[in-house]
Amino acid sequence: MVASGKGGTGKSTVSVLLGGRLAAHGKRVLLIELDSGLRSVDIISGVYGKTVYDIEDVLSGRCEGDKAVVQSPLYPGLSVISAPYEGGVVETAGLQRLCRAMADVFDFILLDTAAGMGAPFKAAAACAGQCLLVLPPDPVSLRDGRIVSDALYEQGLREIRLVVNRLAPHTFKNGAVRDLDECIDTVCAQLIAVIPESAELQRAAAAGSALPVDCAAFEAFDRLARRLLGQRVGLLVR
Ligand SMILES: Nc1ncnc2c1ncn2[C@@H]1O[C@H](COP(=O)(O)OP(=O)(O)OP(=O)(O)O)[C@@H](O)[C@H]1O
Numbered sequence: 001m002v003a004s005g006k007g008g009t010g011k012s013t014v015s016v017l018l019g020g021r022l023a024a025h026g027k028r029v030l031l032i033e034l035d036s037g038l039r040s041v042d043i044i045s046g047v048y049g050k051t052v053y054d055i056e057d058v059l060s061g062r063c064e065g066d067k068a069v070v071q072s073p074l075y076p077g078l079s080v081i082s083a084p085y086e087g088g089v090v091e092t093a094g095l096q097r098l099c100r101a102m103a104d105v106f107d108f109i110l111l112d113t114a115a116g117m118g119a120p121f122k123a124a125a126a127c128a129g130q131c132l133l134v135l136p137p138d139p140v141s142l143r144d145g146r147i148v149s150d151a152l153y154e155q156g157l158r159e160i161r162l163v164v165n166r167l168a169p170h171t172f173k174n175g176a177v178r179d180l181d182e183c184i185d186t187v188c189a190q191l192i193a194v195i196p197e198s199a200e201l202q203r204a205a206a207a208g209s210a211l212p213v214d215c216a217a218f219e220a221f222d223r224l225a226r227r228l229l230g231q232r233v234g235l236l237v238r
Protein backbone atom coordinates (compact mmCIF):
# COMPACT_ATOMS: atom_id res chain seq x y z
CA MET A 1 0.00 0.00 0.00
CA VAL A 2 1.05 3.58 -0.64
CA ALA A 3 0.02 6.01 2.10
CA SER A 4 0.96 9.35 3.62
CA GLY A 5 -1.28 11.01 6.19
CA LYS A 6 -1.43 14.41 4.52
CA GLY A 7 -2.91 14.83 1.06
CA GLY A 8 -0.98 15.74 -2.05
CA THR A 9 2.33 14.21 -0.98
CA GLY A 10 2.79 12.27 -4.23
CA LYS A 11 1.17 8.89 -3.44
CA SER A 12 -0.51 8.52 -6.82
CA THR A 13 2.54 9.77 -8.69
CA VAL A 14 4.80 7.30 -6.89
CA SER A 15 2.28 4.46 -7.36
CA VAL A 16 2.15 4.93 -11.12
CA LEU A 17 5.85 5.54 -11.73
CA LEU A 18 6.94 2.72 -9.41
CA GLY A 19 4.40 0.42 -11.05
CA GLY A 20 5.76 1.39 -14.45
CA ARG A 21 9.33 0.56 -13.50
CA LEU A 22 8.41 -2.75 -11.81
CA ALA A 23 6.59 -3.67 -15.03
CA ALA A 24 9.62 -2.63 -17.08
CA HIS A 25 11.65 -5.11 -15.02
CA GLY A 26 9.32 -7.89 -16.11
CA LYS A 27 6.92 -7.95 -13.17
CA ARG A 28 3.16 -8.19 -13.60
CA VAL A 29 1.84 -5.15 -11.76
CA LEU A 30 -1.69 -4.14 -10.84
CA LEU A 31 -2.32 -0.66 -9.47
CA ILE A 32 -5.64 -0.11 -7.69
CA GLU A 33 -6.62 3.46 -6.92
CA LEU A 34 -8.76 3.69 -3.77
CA ASP A 35 -9.24 7.45 -3.68
CA SER A 36 -12.94 7.73 -4.62
CA GLY A 37 -13.98 11.06 -6.04
CA LEU A 38 -10.43 12.41 -6.34
CA ARG A 39 -9.02 10.38 -9.16
CA SER A 40 -5.58 11.15 -10.49
CA VAL A 41 -4.04 7.79 -11.34
CA ASP A 42 -6.11 7.72 -14.54
CA ILE A 43 -4.38 10.87 -15.86
CA ILE A 44 -0.88 9.99 -14.66
CA SER A 45 -1.06 6.45 -16.06
CA GLY A 46 -2.86 7.48 -19.26
CA VAL A 47 -5.98 5.32 -18.78
CA TYR A 48 -8.22 8.39 -18.65
CA GLY A 49 -11.24 7.86 -20.92
CA LYS A 50 -10.54 4.12 -21.27
CA THR A 51 -12.19 3.07 -18.02
CA VAL A 52 -15.61 1.44 -18.16
CA TYR A 53 -15.71 -0.22 -14.73
CA ASP A 54 -14.01 1.03 -11.57
CA ILE A 55 -13.05 -0.39 -8.18
CA GLU A 56 -16.48 0.35 -6.76
CA ASP A 57 -18.13 -1.70 -9.53
CA VAL A 58 -15.84 -4.58 -8.58
CA LEU A 59 -16.29 -4.32 -4.81
CA SER A 60 -20.05 -3.99 -5.08
CA GLY A 61 -20.24 -7.06 -7.32
CA ARG A 62 -21.37 -5.26 -10.48
CA CYS A 63 -18.47 -6.76 -12.44
CA GLU A 64 -15.57 -9.19 -12.13
CA GLY A 65 -12.16 -7.75 -11.22
CA ASP A 66 -10.63 -8.45 -14.63
CA LYS A 67 -13.34 -6.39 -16.38
CA ALA A 68 -12.13 -3.27 -14.56
CA VAL A 69 -8.46 -3.76 -15.43
CA VAL A 70 -7.10 -1.33 -18.03
CA GLN A 71 -3.59 -1.40 -19.49
CA SER A 72 -1.60 1.81 -19.16
CA PRO A 73 -0.72 3.09 -22.63
CA LEU A 74 2.17 5.09 -21.12
CA TYR A 75 3.84 2.41 -19.01
CA PRO A 76 3.74 -0.99 -20.77
CA GLY A 77 2.89 -3.88 -18.49
CA LEU A 78 1.19 -1.72 -15.86
CA SER A 79 -2.46 -2.65 -15.26
CA VAL A 80 -4.78 -0.19 -13.54
CA ILE A 81 -8.14 -0.34 -11.77
CA SER A 82 -9.40 3.22 -11.33
CA ALA A 83 -11.35 4.79 -8.49
CA PRO A 84 -14.91 5.95 -9.19
CA TYR A 85 -15.54 9.58 -10.02
CA GLU A 86 -17.74 9.87 -6.98
CA GLY A 87 -18.97 8.03 -3.91
CA GLY A 88 -18.34 4.50 -2.82
CA VAL A 89 -16.90 3.15 0.40
CA VAL A 90 -13.96 0.80 0.12
CA GLU A 91 -15.02 -2.24 2.06
CA THR A 92 -12.24 -4.32 3.62
CA ALA A 93 -13.57 -7.83 3.01
CA GLY A 94 -14.25 -7.10 -0.66
CA LEU A 95 -10.80 -5.65 -1.22
CA GLN A 96 -9.22 -8.62 0.51
CA ARG A 97 -11.11 -11.02 -1.77
CA LEU A 98 -10.05 -9.06 -4.85
CA CYS A 99 -6.39 -8.93 -3.78
CA ARG A 100 -6.37 -12.66 -3.09
CA ALA A 101 -7.83 -13.41 -6.52
CA MET A 102 -5.48 -10.97 -8.28
CA ALA A 103 -2.42 -12.33 -6.47
CA ASP A 104 -2.61 -15.39 -8.74
CA VAL A 105 -2.21 -13.19 -11.80
CA PHE A 106 0.05 -10.35 -10.63
CA ASP A 107 3.45 -10.22 -8.94
CA PHE A 108 2.77 -6.84 -7.34
CA ILE A 109 -0.50 -5.19 -6.32
CA LEU A 110 -0.10 -1.51 -5.48
CA LEU A 111 -2.92 0.03 -3.42
CA ASP A 112 -2.91 3.80 -3.81
CA THR A 113 -4.77 5.12 -0.75
CA ALA A 114 -6.49 8.42 -0.03
CA ALA A 115 -5.12 11.00 2.39
CA GLY A 116 -5.95 10.42 6.04
CA MET A 117 -6.76 7.15 7.74
CA GLY A 118 -10.33 6.57 6.58
CA ALA A 119 -11.93 3.54 4.94
CA PRO A 120 -9.53 3.24 1.95
CA PHE A 121 -6.55 3.38 4.30
CA LYS A 122 -8.01 0.79 6.69
CA ALA A 123 -9.02 -1.55 3.89
CA ALA A 124 -5.58 -1.30 2.25
CA ALA A 125 -3.84 -1.87 5.58
CA ALA A 126 -5.83 -5.07 6.07
CA CYS A 127 -4.61 -6.37 2.68
CA ALA A 128 -1.04 -5.09 2.44
CA GLY A 129 2.21 -6.83 3.21
CA GLN A 130 4.18 -3.61 3.02
CA CYS A 131 3.51 0.11 3.20
CA LEU A 132 5.39 2.81 1.35
CA LEU A 133 4.96 6.12 3.19
CA VAL A 134 5.37 8.89 0.62
CA LEU A 135 6.31 12.10 2.40
CA PRO A 136 7.84 15.41 1.43
CA PRO A 137 10.68 16.42 3.76
CA ASP A 138 8.79 19.01 5.80
CA PRO A 139 8.19 18.77 9.55
CA VAL A 140 4.39 18.59 9.44
CA SER A 141 4.20 15.89 6.77
CA LEU A 142 6.88 13.85 8.53
CA ARG A 143 5.10 14.11 11.88
CA ASP A 144 1.82 12.99 10.32
CA GLY A 145 3.71 10.20 8.61
CA ARG A 146 4.84 9.01 12.04
CA ILE A 147 1.21 8.92 13.22
CA VAL A 148 0.30 6.81 10.18
CA SER A 149 3.31 4.58 10.72
CA ASP A 150 2.33 4.03 14.37
CA ALA A 151 -1.26 3.22 13.38
CA LEU A 152 -0.08 0.64 10.84
CA TYR A 153 2.32 -0.88 13.33
CA GLU A 154 -0.53 -1.20 15.86
CA GLN A 155 -2.55 -3.00 13.19
CA GLY A 156 0.26 -5.49 12.76
CA LEU A 157 1.80 -4.16 9.53
CA ARG A 158 5.52 -4.09 10.26
CA GLU A 159 7.01 -3.60 6.80
CA ILE A 160 6.92 0.17 6.59
CA ARG A 161 9.31 2.05 4.31
CA LEU A 162 9.84 5.76 3.83
CA VAL A 163 9.87 7.37 0.40
CA VAL A 164 11.07 10.97 0.70
CA ASN A 165 9.45 12.78 -2.20
CA ARG A 166 10.21 16.18 -3.73
CA LEU A 167 13.71 16.64 -2.39
CA ALA A 168 15.06 19.92 -3.82
CA PRO A 169 18.58 21.38 -3.64
CA HIS A 170 17.40 23.96 -1.08
CA THR A 171 15.32 21.55 1.05
CA PHE A 172 17.67 21.24 4.00
CA LYS A 173 19.00 24.81 3.79
CA ASN A 174 16.13 26.56 5.60
CA GLY A 175 16.74 24.50 8.73
CA ALA A 176 13.16 23.21 9.19
CA VAL A 177 14.45 19.69 8.66
CA ARG A 178 18.18 19.10 9.00
CA ASP A 179 18.82 16.14 6.72
CA LEU A 180 17.57 12.74 5.57
CA ASP A 181 18.52 11.25 8.93
CA GLU A 182 16.05 13.56 10.62
CA CYS A 183 13.34 12.41 8.18
CA ILE A 184 14.08 8.79 9.10
CA ASP A 185 14.18 9.53 12.84
CA THR A 186 10.91 11.50 12.76
CA VAL A 187 8.97 8.83 10.88
CA CYS A 188 10.80 5.85 12.44
CA ALA A 189 10.83 3.94 9.18
CA GLN A 190 13.63 2.67 6.96
CA LEU A 191 14.34 4.91 3.99
CA ILE A 192 13.86 3.11 0.67
CA ALA A 193 13.83 5.96 -1.86
CA VAL A 194 14.51 9.63 -2.39
CA ILE A 195 12.61 11.18 -5.29
CA PRO A 196 13.79 14.60 -6.43
CA GLU A 197 11.56 17.59 -7.06
CA SER A 198 10.95 17.25 -10.76
CA ALA A 199 9.57 19.68 -13.32
CA GLU A 200 9.51 16.81 -15.85
CA LEU A 201 7.20 14.86 -13.54
CA GLN A 202 4.78 17.77 -13.24
CA ARG A 203 4.79 18.36 -16.98
CA ALA A 204 4.17 14.67 -17.70
CA ALA A 205 1.31 14.48 -15.17
CA ALA A 206 -0.30 17.63 -16.53
CA ALA A 207 -0.03 16.48 -20.15
CA GLY A 208 -0.96 12.85 -19.48
CA SER A 209 2.32 11.75 -21.08
CA ALA A 210 5.05 9.36 -19.97
CA LEU A 211 7.90 10.58 -17.76
CA PRO A 212 11.01 11.08 -19.97
CA VAL A 213 13.62 8.41 -19.34
CA ASP A 214 16.51 10.87 -19.22
CA CYS A 215 15.55 12.73 -16.05
CA ALA A 216 16.60 12.28 -12.41
CA ALA A 217 13.08 11.38 -11.24
CA PHE A 218 12.92 8.48 -13.72
CA GLU A 219 16.23 7.17 -12.39
CA ALA A 220 14.96 7.53 -8.78
CA PHE A 221 11.82 5.49 -9.52
CA ASP A 222 13.91 2.85 -11.24
CA ARG A 223 16.12 2.63 -8.16
CA LEU A 224 13.06 2.28 -5.93
CA ALA A 225 11.76 -0.56 -8.12
CA ARG A 226 15.12 -2.33 -8.11
CA ARG A 227 15.47 -1.98 -4.34
CA LEU A 228 12.01 -3.53 -3.91
CA LEU A 229 13.19 -6.35 -6.16
CA GLY A 230 16.08 -6.95 -3.79
CA GLN A 231 18.88 -5.41 -5.86
CA ARG A 232 21.63 -3.47 -4.13
CA VAL A 233 21.47 0.00 -5.64
CA GLY A 234 22.23 3.35 -4.06
CA LEU A 235 19.53 5.71 -2.87
CA LEU A 236 20.60 9.00 -4.31
CA VAL A 237 20.58 10.09 -7.93
CA ARG A 238 23.51 12.46 -8.46
N1 LIG B 1 8.71 14.51 -7.14
C1 LIG B 1 7.81 15.43 -7.55
N2 LIG B 1 8.25 16.56 -8.19
C2 LIG B 1 7.39 17.49 -8.60
N3 LIG B 1 6.05 17.41 -8.44
C3 LIG B 1 5.56 16.31 -7.82
C4 LIG B 1 6.40 15.27 -7.35
N4 LIG B 1 5.62 14.31 -6.78
C5 LIG B 1 4.35 14.74 -6.89
N5 LIG B 1 4.30 15.94 -7.51
C6 LIG B 1 3.10 16.74 -7.82
O1 LIG B 1 2.36 16.92 -6.62
C7 LIG B 1 0.97 16.94 -6.89
C8 LIG B 1 0.29 15.88 -6.02
O2 LIG B 1 0.74 14.60 -6.42
P1 LIG B 1 -0.18 13.31 -6.26
O3 LIG B 1 -1.52 13.53 -6.88
O4 LIG B 1 0.62 12.14 -6.71
O5 LIG B 1 -0.34 13.30 -4.66
P2 LIG B 1 -1.29 12.36 -3.78
O6 LIG B 1 -0.58 12.12 -2.50
O7 LIG B 1 -1.71 11.17 -4.56
O8 LIG B 1 -2.54 13.33 -3.54
P3 LIG B 1 -3.95 12.90 -2.86
O9 LIG B 1 -3.69 12.89 -1.38
O10 LIG B 1 -4.88 14.00 -3.29
O11 LIG B 1 -4.30 11.56 -3.40
C9 LIG B 1 0.82 16.67 -8.39
O12 LIG B 1 0.67 17.91 -9.03
C10 LIG B 1 2.14 16.03 -8.76
O13 LIG B 1 2.51 16.26 -10.12
Ligand SMILES: [Mg+2]
Binds near residue numbers: 040113
Ligand atom coordinates in the same frame (compact mmCIF):
# COMPACT_ATOMS: atom_id res chain seq x y z
MG1 LIG C 1 -3.67 10.41 -4.94
